[in-house]
Amino acid sequence: MTGVRQQPPTALTIAGSDSGGGAGLQADLRTFFAHGVHGMTAITAVTVQNSVGVQGVTEIPPGVVADQIRSVAGDIGVGAAKTGMLASAEIIRAVAGALDEVGIGAGHPTPLVLDPVAASMHGDPLLAEQALEAIRTELVPRATVVTPNLDEVRLLTGIDVADTDGQRDAARALVKMGARHALIKGGHLKGATDCLDLLYDGAEFTELSGPRYDTEHTHGGGDTLAAAITAELARGATVPDAVAHGKRFIERCVADSYPLGAGIGPVSPLWRLEG
Numbered sequence: 250m251t252g253v254r255q256q257p258p259t260a261l262t263i264a265g266s267d268s269g270g271g272a273g274l275q276a277d278l279r280t281f282f283a284h285g286v287h288g289m290t291a292i293t294a295v296t297v298q299n300s301v302g303v304q305g306v307t308e309i310p311p312g313v314v315a316d317q318i319r320s321v322a323g324d325i326g327v328g329a330a331k332t333g334m335l336a337s338a339e340i341i342r343a344v345a346g347a348l349d350e351v352g353i354g355a356g357h358p359t360p361l362v363l364d365p366v367a368a369s370m371h372g373d374p375l376l377a378e379q380a381l382e383a384i385r386t387e388l389v390p391r392a393t394v395v396t397p398n399l400d401e402v403r404l405l406t407g408i409d410v411a412d413t414d415g416q417r418d419a420a421r422a423l424v425k426m427g428a429r430h431a432l433i434k435g436g437h438l439k440g441a442t443d444c445l446d447l448l449y450d451g452a453e454f455t456e457l458s459g460p461r462y463d464t465e466h467t468h469g470g471g472d473t474l475a476a477a478i479t480a481e482l483a484r485g486a487t488v489p490d491a492v493a494h495g496k497r498f499i500e501r502c503v504a505d506s507y508p509l510g511a512g513i514g515p516v517s518p519l520w521r522l523e524g
């Protein structure tokens with residue numbers, strides 16, 4: 250017996266670090282691991298963050314972000330990639346250039362999941378205001394699937410979503426902007442008794458509905474959903490199958506979330522390994 254295995258599926262997260270460990274690249278790596286996928290990182294920013302908020306942000310130089318992408322793509326190979334916190338327009342432009350060079354994103358062989366992170370759930374900014382236009386022009390057209398929450402939808406499209414019809418309008422707007430698929434998450438829909446996410450591929454809508462758990466501990470939920478979709482794409486799933494899987498996965502993660510510190514605790518992808 251040699252003990253030598255074949256290289257597992259690989260996924261790259263281009264994201265910020267959350268020192269509290271609940272969101273950002275820490276959530277992505279946990280989720281990749283729970284899917285048997287080798288996770289790699291291109292770090293965009295280091296946040297000073299805990300369960301009550303973000304106390305500081307240090308951006309990584311754009312060239313260093315791009316070099317991290319080139320380095321792992323050139324040697325290890327990337328089965329699928331996702332973006333999270335990108336911090337600035339300069340970093341977004343550097344990421345877009347590097348993605349093209351290494352063949353990641355719509356029109357290239359390797360799928361890209363765009364989680365257009367704009368702020369933490371405490372309301373602390375994670376993206377410069379003037380960087381929104383760069384997300385629209387540089388990254389939405391490269392997205393195999395874009396996964397905004399309702400606040401991000403409002404920032405990107407100007408649409409104030411109040412119901413499923415609004416989710417449809419937002420999905421149409423993002424596909425028109427160039428995304429191949431749009432997944433409009435419904436976690437922030439006021440008064441809803443279920444949690445409905447809506448997927449649109451430019452022709453058909455798919456409603457992904459599930460229970461709404463009564464918990465405030467959903468830190469990292471958007472990251473974890475997008476990372477689960479990315480992991481499944483890296484394993485060879487189609488977009489509809491990867492998204493359907495992601496929705497079932499995040500439901501269990503929310504159900505298994507836990508309190509942490511004095512504020513908001515994280516969702517947990519570890520149910521998959523525990524049971």
Ligand SMILES: Nc1ncnc2c1ncn2[C@@H]1O[C@H](COP(=O)(O)OP(=O)(O)O)[C@@H](O)[C@H]1O
Pocket residue numbers: 397398399434435436437444445446460461462463464467469470471472474496499500503
């Ligand atoms: N309380 C909840 N119970 C079950 N699922 C939830 C809950 N809150 C959010 N979700 C799910 O978690 C994912 C992330 O949701 P959302 O809160 O809309 O985005 P974000 O975490 O990016 O702000 C979505 O799939 C959503 O349906």
Ligand SMILES: Cc1ncc(COP(=O)(O)OP(=O)(O)O)c(N)n1
Pocket residue numbers: 264265266267272273274296298333334366368369370371375398467468469470471472473
């Ligand atoms: C470094 C970093 N990246 C992303 C986030 C967003 O996390 P959260 O506030 O929990 O929002 P969702 O992951 O649920 O979209 C963050 N706080 N820090």
